[in-house]
Each structure stands twice: as structure tokens, then as C-alpha cells.
Amino acid sequence: MNESKITLRNVEMRFGDVVALDSTDLEVVEGQTTVLIGPSGCGKSTILRLIIGLLTPTSGVIEFEGKPVSQDNILALRRRMGYVIQDGGLFPHLTAAQNVTLMAKHLQTVQEEELQEKLDDLCELTRFPKDGLTRYAVELSGGQRQRVSLMRALTLDPDVLLLDEPLGALDPMVRASLQTELKEIFNRLGKTVILVTHDMAEAGYIGDSIVLMRAGRIAQQGTLDDLRERPADEFVSEFITAQRSLVQL
Ligand code: ADP
Ligand code: MG
Numbered sequence: 259m260n261e262s263k264i265t266l267r268n269v270e271m272r273f274g275d276v277v278a279l280d281s282t283d284l285e286v287v288e289g290q291t292t293v294l295i296g297p298s299g300c301g302k303s304t305i306l307r308l309i310i311g312l313l314t315p316t317s318g319v320i321e322f323e324g325k326p327v328s329q330d331n332i333l334a335l336r337r338r339m340g341y342v343i344q345d346g347g348l349f350p351h352l353t354a355a356q357n358v359t360l361m362a363k364h365l366q367t368v369q370e371e372e373l374q375e376k377l378d379d380l381c382e383l384t385r386f387p388k389d390g391l392t393r394y395a396v397e398l399s400g401g402q403r404q405r406v407s408l409m410r411a412l413t414l415d416p417d418v419l420l421l422d423e424p425l426g427a428l429d430p431m432v433r434a435s436l437q438t439e440l441k442e443i444f445n446r447l448g449k450t451v452i453l454v455t456h457d458m459a460e461a462g463y464i465g466d467s468i469v470l471m472r473a474g475r476i477a478q479q480g481t482l483d484d485l486r487e488r489p490a491d492e493f494v495s496e497f498i499t500a501q502r503s504l505v506q507l
Contacts, residue, residue, distance in 0.1 A: 263288040269318035278304040280474040291451040293465030300471040340411030348395035355391040380409040401432040458501035
């Protein structure tokens with residue numbers, strides 16, 4: 259129990275003079291939902307890109323199930339991770355169904371018949387209307403696009419789900435209902451989830467563990483109660499207070 263699925267050890271990411279991520283240690287516990295939160299530019303998306311291997315750390319080590327991630331194993335590991343990028347990243351000239359099945363078809367690991375069943379299951383799981391599958395991404399609502407992105411991330415039945423502000427662009431009503439649904443889906447699937455948000459109420463609602471970041475560093479990791487009642491520093495309490503004025507936590 260409480261095994262670390264993904265571990266960052268002294269991971270640093272620089273782009274020229276920009277330190278996107280200062281030397282960072284992070285443990286992502288298997289089966290839990292870990293939420294990364296913090297001001298814009300603090301390094302949240304960088305952490306996801308490092309984990310999925312789109313970026314190679316300037317220094318430090320990333321471990322997946324205790325083994326270092328390297329050029330040799332990253333492609334195999336990537337197939338065990340589903341990634342929902344900011345704004346969904348659907349191909350506009352493909353239908354919803356084509357977007358969802360693109361990777362599985364490319365890899366040819368799933369039979370056509372099985373893929374159809376999978377598609378049906380995923381529609382049910384994400385409550386996406388089946389008659390929407392033949393629509394192009396541009397013909398879908400924001401909420402439906404995010405459901406399709408989530409279906410796509412789940413097609414290969416990954417162990418790990420990485421979601422970068424999946425609800426960021428949605429209006430408040432749609433956002434609230436999708437928060438509830440996402441939490442249910444994560445609980446049902448029992449996968450290891452890392453979700454990025456800038457909304458503390460969302461982080462507290464969905465996350466088992468919250469990682470509050472500031473300027474390329476982790477300011478504090480814990481539960482919402484830890485952060486509220488035992489803030490590590492001034493920044494943590496100010497961040498919580500600023501968000502509490504918007505939403506009663
Ligand atoms: P967040 O997702 O928390 O808003 P990011 O992880 O995207 O922040 O970015 C962290 C910092 O790294 C920012 O200062 C950003 O401008 C910088 N950064 C991210 N990606 C690149 C890149 N490819 N080239 C240069 N700077 C980058
Ligand atoms: Mg980001």
C-alpha cells in the first residue's frame with residue numbers, strides 16, 4: 259500500500275536561463291489523485307511533460323515504479339500513461355470517434371471489434387452521447403470536447419492519467435458537474451492520476467494529495483486541511499486566503 263508510482267528525485271528543468279523547475283522531489287502514490295496547483299508559470303505543465311517524457315530533465319532522475327525513466331524505456335512507459343493536454347488538443351478535422359481511437363489504430367494493439375466495444379464503454383463512463391461520435395471536434399461543446407479528450411486518454415487503459423487543466427476553459431456550471439463526474443471516474447477506475455488546476459476548491463474536492471507550487475518549487479504538499487491549518491509559509495496561507503475569498507472552502 260501507499261506505493262510510489264512516480265518519483266521525482268532532485269529533478270531540475272531549465273530552458274536557457276529560465277528555471278522552469280528548481281531541484282524538486284515529488285512522490286506520486288499509486289491509485290491516488292495528486293493535484294498540482296499554483297500560479298501561472300510555476301512549473302505545473304513542465305512536471306507533466308517531464309513525466310510523460312516530452313521533456314528530459316536538465317538534472318535529476320524520474321522513476322516509474324521504482325525504475326529510472328530513460329530513453330530506452332520512455333516509449334513503452336508512455337503507452338501506460340494517458341495525457342489530456344490543456345485545451346484538449348483534439349484534431350479538428352477528425353470526428354470524435356477518430357480522435358479517440360487514433361492512437362489505438364496506429365499501434366494496432368486493439369482489434370477493430372474490441373475497439374468498438376471500448377468506445378461504447380468509454381461513452382458510458384464519460385457520459386458522452388454516442389450520436390456525437392461522428393461529429394467533428396469543432397461541432398462539440400467545450401464539455402463534450404473534454405469528455406472526448408478523456409476518452410482518448412483512456413483508450414489504451416493506462417495505469418496513469420495526466421490531466422493538464424482539463425476543466426480550465428469551461429463555464430462554471432459545466433465545470434462543476436464535470437468535477438463531480440471526474441472524481442467519480444477516478445474513484446471507479448482506481449488509476450494513479452495527476453491533475454493540474456489553478457482552482458483550490460477543485461483541488462480540495464478532487465485531490466487526495468495537493469501539491470502547491472510557486473516559481474518552480476513545491477511550497478507544500480498535503481491535504482487541503484494540512485494546507486489550511488498548517489501552512490508551510492506565508493505564500494501558502496496567502497494563496498489559500500486569496501482563493502477562499504472567491505469560493506467558500
Ligand atoms: P504552468 O503550467 O505552471 O503555468 P509551465 O510549466 O508551463 O507553467 O512553465 C514554467 C516556466 O517555464 C514558465 O516560466 C514558462 O515560461 C517556462 N517554459 C515552459 N516551457 C518552456 C519552453 N519550452 N521554453 C522556454 N520556457 C519555457
Ligand atoms: Mg500549464
